[in-house]
Amino acid sequence: MKPCACCGMLVEDGAYHPYGACLMMMAAKDSAVVQTNLDAIVRYGEDHVRGERKSLAILEADLVEKRKAVRKKIREREEDTRAAVERAILATVRVCDASLLTPEFVEKEVEEIVEEVMETAGPFWETPFG
Numbered sequence: 001m002k003p004c005a006c007c008g009m010l011v012e013d014g015a016y017h018p019y020g021a022c023l024m025m026m027a028a029k030d031s032a033v034v035q036t037n038l039d040a041i042v043r044y045g046e047d048h049v050r051g052e053r054k055s056l057a058i059l060e061a062d063l064v065e066k067r068k069a070v071r072k073k074i075r076e077r078e079e080d081t082r083a084a085v086e087r088a089i090l091a092t093v094r095v096c097d098a099s100l101l102t103p104e105f106v107e108k109e110v111e112e113i114v115e116e117v118m119e120t121a122g123p124f125w126e127t128p129f130g
C-alpha cells in the first residue's frame with residue numbers, strides 16, 4: 001500500500017485506481033466510500049465478462065450443432081448424387097443394351113462406374129469445414 005500521488009488515498013500495488021477515484025477521494029475525503037465504489041465497478045466488470053462468456057458458450061455450442069447438421073447434409077447430398085448417377089448409368093445401359101443389366105453388372109460394374117464419375121467430378125464439398 002502506498003498513497004496515491006494525486007489524491008493521497010492509500011492504494012494497494014496494482015489496484016484499480018483511475019483518475020475518477022482521485023476525484024471521488026478529493027470530494028468525499030473517505031477512502032472507504034471510494035473503495036466501495038471501485039469494488040462495485042470491478043464486480044460489474046467481472047459479472048459482465050461472466051455473462052458474455054456464458055452467452056458466447058451458447059453461441060459456440062449452437063455453431064457446433066449447426067456444423068454437425070451441415071456435415072450430415074453434405075453426406076446425404078453426396079449419397080443422393082451417387083444414387084442419381086447410378087440411376088443415370090442404369091437408364092443409359094437399359095437404352096443401349098438391356099441384356100447387360102445382370103445382377104452381377106448392377107452390383108459391381110455400376111458401382112465402379114459411379115466411383116469413377118464421382119472422382120472425375122472432384123471433391124464433393126470443397127469448402128474447409130472444421
Ligand SMILES: [Zn+2]
Nearest residue numbers: 004006007022
Ligand atoms: Zn488517487
